[in-house]
Amino acid sequence: MIEVTASNEAWLSKLFSGRNQLRWEELKSNTAPEFWSSEVSGWVSLLEEGDENIPICLPCLAEDGSVQWYAGARTLQGSHALTDELRAFVGSSFSDYNDRPHDLDSADPQEAALEDVFVGSVFRIEGRNQKEVSNLNRSLSLFRVLLKRRPSTPKTATRPFSIVRGLFDRALSAGNEDEARLLLTKMQRSGRLTSENLKFLEVRLLAGLGLWHEIVVESNRLRELTDFPLPPRVVRDVSEAFYRFYVQSFDENGGLEACLEELRASSVARLDKLFARRHNIQHPAVIKVFLLRELLQDPIDLVYAETLFTALGSHSTTPLVRELSGFLEARKATSGEADLRTEADTAFADGDYDRAMVLYLRVPADLKSIRSMIACARFSADEKSARAVLDFVSAQSGVALDEKIVNALNALEDQAEPIPKLRTLPDSEETPTSNETSGWLDWARWVVEGADQQEAVSILRRHSDAWSVEALCQDPEKIGDFAGLLGNATGNAEQTFKVAFDEIFQNFLLDLEDPPLSLKPLYQDLLFILGTSSSLSGSDLSVAMQLTSSLLSFGLTQKEYGEVIDHLNDLFESEKALSSLDWALDLVEGLVLERCQDEEARLRFFTNVSLFAQQFAHRIPESQRRAFGTLYRDFEIEMPAVLKESAEVAQDDDLENVSERLAGKRIAIYTLTEPAGKRARDTLRELAPESEIILNSDHDCSRGLSALAKSADIFVFAWKSSKHQAFYCVKDHRPKELPLLQPLGKGSASIIREVLEYT
Template sequence: MNTILKEFFRSGNDINPYVIPAELQVLIERWAEAIARGQIGFLPRSTGDRLLWYAFAPTARQRRELLDTLDGWIGPTFSDLDIRRGELSPNDPFDQSLARLDVRPIRFEVLPRAKPESSHSRDYVRNSLIVLGRMIENRPPSEFGAPRATVEVLDDLAHAIASQDRRLAMECLDELSVTADMDFTNLAFLRLRTFAGVGDWNALLADEDLMHVVRMRRPLGITRAIQHAVYASYLGDHVGSGNASDLRKAAEMHLGQYVSLATDIPASNGSEAIVEFLLAEISGEPSETLDQLVDQACSIEPKLGTLLAHVKAAVEPVKSESEFTEKGARPDSLLPLQQAAMRFLDGEYVAAAKITLQCPPSLQAARLLLQAARSANDLSIAEQVSGYIETNSLRSAIVRADENLQRDLAWLDDRAKPAEPTDWLAWFDSLSDNSAINHSVSAEARDGWQLLDYSVISRVLNGASDEVLGRLGEWGGQFMAAHRDVILASNGVDLVERVLAGLALSAKRSRGVQAQTLALLDDLTAATVGGSWPDDALIWCGEIATNNAAAISASWCVDLLQLGTSLVGAGTVAKQDFFFAVVNSVRQFKSALSLTDLEALGVVAEELNLELPSDFATVIDEDADPGAEYRHLRGQKVVLYSLTESAITRAAQVLRRLVPDLEVDTTTEHDGSPRLAAQAAGADVFVVVVASAKHAATNFIKDRRGHKPTILINSRGSSAILDALRAA
């Protein structure tokens, strides 16, 4: 007999599971096992002349749904559900231990008690619960929880990265590790890309497989991700201070284990330029190479080039003849293929490929070319290598060689295939022909794609048909993740509206779409809004809410409503229409709403001079206290921080309504401001919405908090803030 049975059939319960009929014993054991697995189950209790049933649910949301179901399934005819609403008795010692569970079970008594009527009612309730239990056990999983294809999970992962929702990103990674057909190495690559995408540099550098990846051949995108982590964790502060000596000392202390990260690919931003130079400098590269890297840094940002020039001047490493002797022959005395191999080992993949392309054809040359092409992940090099192999008839020799070489050839065939998109613009163009879309373009292939600028994105989005926008909404997670900074930097309200249109027209239902919608609305509230764009955005958001409404996403619908109705530039009529669109979408799932959700709906309704439909009021027990879960915050000062005001403003409104004597303040101050410093030092509880905050600001706040609690929220929306404070 499992632990659940031992704990439930104890003192206070007259039922002995050992002496009841065998069929009932099997039924009870099955329900007890379901409860132990985190599923719904029912257990009976007899005390005196009373028969009580306890319904267990794994989450508060499922408990509310189950109570709503029991209302219709058992009803007031045979129970006290309409009176006690399933609450435990605070004066019953048996119930007191159950009340300590994370989710309290629903308790109801079978009525009437007196015989002979009680015999009929007890049989009816037991049989009804058996049927209900079978229906719950056999129902298909929610669309949001059903197994998904790898490409769908990857698209949601990209949406999570684009919206900086770390929690959702980790859930997608967990799902892929269980369901996706990925080997150890690809999962490690994906994990590092995800940490980099959400800016979690500490997690990236702490990953258990990091050094294994550093020592192996890897895509350029992975190399760049690790370089950014190294820069953010070890070098960034010294670059900011402009102290060349401290920067050189930090490089000596931390970069020794990362020397293999050096490449011969030009840096695309300052952090890459800094890391590439310091890796070359501590590796003892010649002065000419360091001068080239200084020039690259100057072309990106002149002051970085000046800083690196100071580092170089302070050390001036010069290779002597003896240094070449220690490593072996001088490069210019080696055969071309040997020179190429040395370039490859030094991480100069493009240079290695170019030298090898001039060598006589051989299996050794093909091996080096394939490895260099894959490591460089450069389309032009891949095409040249493919031509070299075909022209010199090396394919058959490669096919007969080892499996690693065969895999490299398969990669080359896939990379150089002309039918696939070769850049983001070609990928977007492919959306016009649904049959031609390649939804599984690898991350390695995308690493070399140049980002589109604002003008190009604006042109293609505003010129796209509804069909193309719908396909973008269905498969555009990677596009959004790649261009997130471009869209945000542009303050492009028109771009946000078109992406929302794509998500709505796709009719896609997923956690990624939900996270992306909240992020886009959050960004829209921070933009300078004018004209009719916000009204159109609310129309699309109403459709997205209709598409994604479900019991499991009811709280998300409320979050969406709160964000949308905070749009400054939107008209009152548009906000009212949006209110009813969301309320009607969630109406059939109202039992899944928490008391806090209902309170939030009331706040929005009052603000818009509307009334919440009366059927929502029936969800609320007259004796229920929606603020009970926040009473521990009474008399304290809570500060909510985010760079966008919408979610924290709504959360503050709900908190003030739930706990009138709670002082709630909100702030969007940038790091280093005196006001933010004072708020960080003075608050009893400080909440930071990391998904909408700069890393420097988060560290600034932490440094001034001392031992006081700081809550980091990795998702957007008011419900995430309120959930965290509930457990604070």
């Protein structure tokens, strides 16, 4: 007899009904088949015992005898552990388990019953025939018995909100969508997020993952944002979304008129509140969107447009920028005199504070215009606007300022200098940095001098978008100084830089299409900072992979190469686990494919990875065995027998099943890392000779790529080695019922594993 609380019985009775041949009343009264009564009773007993971190698995039996087991957890902690536990107990040998969460269908009564019970990822594991069902049931039964013996999870202290936010940023840096969404849910449930902050973080998540389409096409999301004053990061994310989705191809190839037509058909011209303040963000993509949006206005404010064009400076000389220059020159030659004061007052009344500020700076000052300028600067909330107002007012003569204006100007002084003046670093006074590069350097110097960690990180997040990365990159000496401050920091400064790591990583790597060679010392120090962290995660390893790939592309001396390998060894030692093997194999492959400056160091790292794998050879999946085999051939070393042997007796059957399942399938692999793609193709051909493997590396939405997206049975998109235009081409043309697989890594091991685990 199964005894349950009323709340649990409410959803269990729905699950065990309808298409589920196991009926709740029969299970409760022990009149269902003996095995099913025993199993369900055991899982319900775990459910009722009260440890919510313990996962629960429940079956749905079909008429033909096949079974779908639903596995989920009632806490995020339990959900995080469930993937690895299912991989260990179930794997893909006798089921379709592939580490991929299942999206519950609210239209299905059985799945709808689980929606309000499970938190985070839910897995659906299916046994199709008698052999699979028997093995799957036996594996989950063993899993249940061991869970029953597991000691109750002690109640742990809730992580501070700032820690969770930091992990969220790191997950975005790594492109780990599942982890980022789980952490966002955790922040939401903490009760610390207002409704507007939640919307801001949702935009940050989409932008961090490069899902620009979901930002600009979902007009409801954008309209909701207009209800709030937007922080600089959100303005940047939304602007970059419009740039990536509508402007980038024209920026690279030219076509100003066509670009304006695309934008005119979008929502950008109708979202006045979203583009009322640029916050002096220096990112070229943001400036271009603001400028193009101004060209859609009737009439065009040439003063404001020229100010935006000037802000692009010499850092952007694309075909579109050259067309913009010619367009503005032609319009200026035919334009008449404008009443700038009236235009400024109108812009201010409309809440278009950036435009109003630019215009007020062009007309003689009076008390009204000064009050309006101060308001514009406070709304913009950046130091450059505040400094512009202070300098402008101080240069005026004959305007008597009242007490309120004087007090407001005094308040602007703090805004104009968010970073306190340095006290103990004389170099900052002897060799002052330019206005364009001072933000990053002054902030780093202030941190080293002893800035409070919370204040330093807060200022970085609020103001860094107004600090020009491009200008700093053009000065190798200053970027070297910046890198040195990060790499040589100790104590509180070192911890502050670790907390701020993702802001720096985002600005100096992820946001740059083609990082310059001058950034080599910064990437070296960022890799060092990552390697000295006290605790690491899969997201940290992915970030390390990106830094290593960039460093290898720059070219390294023998000493630099050896230091990079040492950092990677430290990272692997800190996170030595089976779940890290794909990362390590992809990394070794990257080292093999790039120029090597120290063969002994490279071999030492590979040997370290291989020795660890040999300890757990019985758990190594076929995808990793194949990757090891290829790498041993690269190093011209005999592969150890233990890695050649089958992981289990059924290995040959598993390979035969893979060959059968992939036979006749058309498998597309998109990657810009062509050597890795070719390795993955060759290995898959060995495993499934009757399948068709097609590689693609088109940068835009070519006819071939769109056709492949429509027709391929399986499409693997190695997004860490891709172009955004290609991703949206595939996503737009891919039928919803066909799989689009996105491995976190860009090496052949990750690609192969994604295919094998799906099948």
